[in-house]
Amino acid sequence: MSHEVLAPIDRRRAHRALSDQPIPRSDLTTLLHAAHLAPSCANNQPWRFIVVNAEPELSQLKEHLSAGNYWAEPSPCIIAITSKSDLDCQIPDGREYHAFGCGMAAMNLMLQATELGLIAHPIAGYRQAPIKPLLRVPEAYAVLALVVLGFPSDDHTLLSEKHRQDERSARQRDPLESVVGWNRFPLAESNPPS
Numbered sequence: 001m002s003h004e005v006l007a008p009i010d011r012r013r014a015h016r017a018l019s020d021q022p023i024p025r026s027d028l029t030t031l032l033h034a035a036h037l038a039p040s041c042a043n044n045q046p047w048r049f050i051v052v053n054a055e056p057e058l059s060q061l062k063e064h065l066s067a068g069n070y071w072a073e074p075s076p077c078i079i080a081i082t083s084k085s086d087l088d089c090q091i092p093d094g095r096e097y098h099a100f101g102c103g104m105a106a107m108n109l110m111l112q113a114t115e116l117g118l119i120a121h122p123i124a125g126y127r128q129a130p131i132k133p134l135l136r137v138p139e140a141y142a143v144l145a146l147v148v149l150g151f152p153s154d155d156h157t158l159l160s161e162k163h164r165q166d167e168r169s170a171r172q173r174d175p176l177e178s179v180v181g182w183n184r185f186p187l188a189e190s191n192p193p194s
Helices: 006-011 025-036 057-062 067-072 097-115 128-134 161-168
Strands: 048-052 077-083 119-123 142-150
Touching (some): 006 097, 025 077, 025 097, 057 077, 097 119, 097 142, 128 142
Antiparallel strands (some): 048 077
C-alpha cells in the first residue's frame, strides 16, 4: 500500500514562526493552480482568491487580524478565500456547499505550500467587515478564510511561550475511533466524556 499522498499531509503543520522573506510569484502561482484544481459540485469552482502581497494593502489587512494572530505580522503574503452560495450547487436543505468546495481548495493550497517548503496557516480570526472594502470584495461575497503564508523562521522570539511550545510539540489529534463511526454516528460524539 502506497502512502505517497499521506506523507505531505502528515508533514503539513500550522506553524507560526514566519520569515518576512518574499515568496516568489512563481511559487504563489503554483499554490493558486493547486487550489484551483480542487473538486467542486458540478465543476462550479466557487472560490475567488485574493493574493495580498503588496503595500499598503498587506499592512492594512494585518490591522484587522485578531490579537491572537499577532504572529502573522512578518508574513509577506496572505491569501483571502472568498465565495458566495450561488456560485455553487444550491442544496435545498440549506447546506452551504460552496464553503465545502472552498475548503477543499484551501487544503490543496496548503499541501502544495508544504511541498514548496512554505508555511500556509489558515485563520478565522479577523474582522470581515473592514477587510471586504479594503480588498474590494463585493457585498454578496463572504471572506471565508485567510491563509497566512511564509517561509519558516528559526526565530521564535516573537512568539508567545504557548506558541513556542506548539512549534516544538508533536501534532495532537483525537483518537481516530473517537471521530469515526462505522455505519452509524460515532458514539464518542454522542456520549462526550465528563
